[in-house]
Amino acid sequence: MIRTNSRQARPRPFGNLVTAGLVVLTLSLAAPVAAGPFEDGVGAFGRGDYATALRLMRPLADQGNPSAQAMMGLMFVLGRGVAQDYAAALTWYRKAADQGLASAQSDLASMYDQGFGVKQDYAASLTWYRKAADQGFAGAEYNLGLIYASGKGVPKDPKAAATWLRKAADHGDATAKFTLGLMYANGEGVSQDFTAAVSWYREAAERGHADAQYNLGTLYGSGKGVPRDYVMAHMWLELAATAGNQDALQDLDVVARKMTTTQIADAQKLAREWKPRSN
Numbered sequence: 001m002i003r004t005n006s007r008q009a010r011p012r013p014f015g016n017l018v019t020a021g022l023v024v025l026t027l028s029l030a031a032p033v034a035a036g037p038f039e040d041g042v043g044a045f046g047r048g049d050y051a052t053a054l055r056l057m058r059p060l061a062d063q064g065n066p067s068a069q070a071m072m073g074l075m076f077v078l079g080r081g082v083a084q085d086y087a088a089a090l091t092w093y094r095k096a097a098d099q100g101l102a103s104a105q106s107d108l109a110s111m112y113d114q115g116f117g118v119k120q121d122y123a124a125s126l127t128w129y130r131k132a133a134d135q136g137f138a139g140a141e142y143n144l145g146l147i148y149a150s151g152k153g154v155p156k157d158p159k160a161a162a163t164w165l166r167k168a169a170d171h172g173d174a175t176a177k178f179t180l181g182l183m184y185a186n187g188e189g190v191s192q193d194f195t196a197a198v199s200w201y202r203e204a205a206e207r208g209h210a211d212a213q214y215n216l217g218t219l220y221g222s223g224k225g226v227p228r229d230y231v232m233a234h235m236w237l238e239l240a241a242t243a244g245n246q247d248a249l250q251d252l253d254v255v256a257r258k259m260t261t262t263q264i265a266d267a268q269k270l271a272r273e274w275k276p277r278s279n
Helices: 021-029 035-047 050-062 066-078 086-098 102-114 122-133 138-150 158-170 174-186 194-205 210-222 230-242 246-256 261-273
Strands: none
Touching: 035 050, 035 066, 050 066, 066 086, 066 102, 086 102, 102 122, 102 138, 122 138, 138 158, 138 174, 158 174, 174 194, 174 210, 194 210, 210 230, 210 246, 230 246, 230 261
């Protein structure tokens, strides 16, 4: 039997600190900077030339450039070009956060949340997440949603969780879209609505979110929130399995046993031709 909604939302350790996309994110949210050194430093970091990245970033950071300060924080968190040092990372993130850089505020909040380089402090974490979220920073909005969903440092409030997650989803966060799908499927913070769950899962699945692809496939297989369609179920489960979702492999076999050879071929063709949406 297909297991509907078995994939759950996960917190993000360090917020956005350890994702490859942080470099791009820092660039997109950066305050105006001297084009050459900062961009060259980011490029060097992306190539793995951390010595050059440090040489270019450190003077800018010392001069008070918040984007360079945030990059210094990242380098100390990851130990790239410098010895890993959470306390030093915290210092650099605070410098950038105090200047209003939303990505740095969110990452500083994550360090307080996780207790890296500082004593764990949920109140401080909440304060910095709110500062970033008030600027429309999706990562902070997502993490605030999880905080209210779990009641970590605040009274548990599923409705507030749904509100923050919707903000993050509206700002393009695929994991927030997936999590909203879970909330609608389970009736947490919102009225249970499988049609809405399908809609949010699809939003995330079309952007390559493997767990959303899995859950969307299970809903097509069970006919909850959408007419039962084994071809679509097979397609989404195959995409999820290709992305590494182990549960999807098992459920793919279950669905395939209910399909004709032609239907399976159609589903496989759809999966081969599928391209993720970028926005």
